[in-house]
Amino acid sequence: MTHAIVADLAGRRIRVGLDVGGTKIDAVAITPGGDLLARLRRPTGWGEAAVVEGVVAAVTELVAEAGADVTAIESVGIGIPGLVDAVSGRVLHAVNLGVESLDLADLVARRLGAPVRVENDVKAAALGAAALRGIRGSMAYLNLGTGVAAGIVVDGEIWRGARGTAGEVGHLSVDPAGRLCGCGQRGCIETFCGGGALARAWDRPGSLPVRDILDAADAGDERALALRADLFHGAAAAVRALVLSADVERVIVGGGLTALGDRLESGIRAALRSGAETSAFMRSLHLDERIELLPAGSPAAAFGAALVGAATPLKETVTHG
Template sequence: MNLDLTNMLGPSEARIGIDVGGTKTQAVAFGPSGEIGVAHRPTDTAGIAGITATVSSLVDELRLLPEADSHTISAIGIGIPGIVDTAAGTVSHGVNIGLAESDVPLAATISRATGVPVSLANDVTAATIGAARYLGSSDDVALISLGTGLASGLILDGIPRTGKLGSAGEIGHIPYIPDGLPCPCGQRGCLELYASGHALTRAWPQGGKHPATHLMAAARTGDADARSVLDSWIHAVAHAVTLLGLTLDVQEILIAGGITEVGAPLLEELRGQLRRSAEHSQFLRQMGLDSRVRLVPRGAHVAALGACLTTF
């Protein structure tokens, strides 16, 4: 783990990285030696006013921490779902956080509210940048975020790839099941309806606050219903991995999001499905996608770190 920012920050300077999610927003203050404070709260998805209130409250909370007394907050980086125009500071089609409109001027609005310069990045792009830094990964990485939705972040030849419109990596909205479930994006059968954390919770509601852990345990103790749900979900996640592997042939494919709380059993199930898919295909066996998959450790604040790094 490399969180030394002494070459990027002044001795009393700090910057905040914020990860806005569909259910929770997390903010982390970083000083020259790494993290100096963490705060989180439920995301208010009542449009731009709700997101601004959520972020402003977290910034105020971090400023009040004793560890932050000797630091001046010089910038805020925000990772947020949707199509982000970094130069304009706008977000479009953030349907999971109540920002379904186009070109919402979020950076300027939050900057006025906090009195600090604000930059925006797509949340999964931020997570990919942070995870690559945290894990010391190569310059050729794709990250799949299994959260409320499903999307991928990309670093190709050392450069984050966001695309012409900022929508690179939105694999969750590639149709997976013909004429399947309706998606808020307007299509049907989108991959995130079957491979996201929200999809798992919907398919296994009896799991409570930790559905992935509960489902994995039940499946591994012989519960036939749990095994069926897990197999369907893992198949969809493996499809996402295969999609990225065959399209980009990246060196590493990282798996992040709340689902990673399951740890090694999740990685074992996913690698097993990838190997089974390759049993009758020499081409897929040669690709060796199962050996390229890696989990981002649960509890690592990679999205907030990446958001912070985008401010430099």
């Protein structure tokens, strides 16, 4: 039997957001006005129980750093990879975390006594990027990391589409004869500009293979030059797909590859300009002027998760049983 309890939120003034990644949790505490109170990072852990324990520990440590305790929490939002049911807070197939099926919102809410909402990590990051950059209207967030994913925000709200896949351009095939993708297709955008795909194609030792590729390309290595061209071609294809399909005004690029800084941004801009040379229509869209990189280390994903959590009604029903 499932019982329902109503959480008393009187006096709670801290909103917590967590970006749960494959190796670390990035957590922020913010005020209702959006001011950052505290931020911390800690290891994630492997498996369903470890993910829950890691989230609870991160929240507890975070609010202590902010000079409060868990009774000060107004809401908790969690961004996490995998298939997320944003209504129930259940996470499915988060393979990089060892999670097959986890009622994350319910389990964390019971431990903390606060309302919890869960969202896909990239969608949460899109919301956070829009807020941090002060973007009104429409925008897309393009996450270039081990894989490639995207989310769309319109007027401050996540646009999901009919089945929650709006903006997911990583598995759009742009070369049917290209490299095999993990999804089973060939030539997906992710096979061109995903860090994992590039590392496999490079197949040389190194802790930062995409940076190594760019360095080797600068030195004239032919294989590296081809892979560098793939990176910029794939990222430019993702930007074109997002703008042409949803007509977003801005595309914010985030994810681990933003550590490449200007080399990544200038390369994508050049690829967009080159791709538009023979088309007056494409030139009229000024795609190279509609992109920007998030600063490396930006808290956008955790900040967006805090906004997701803050959308919880003040009288939240937390189930247990």
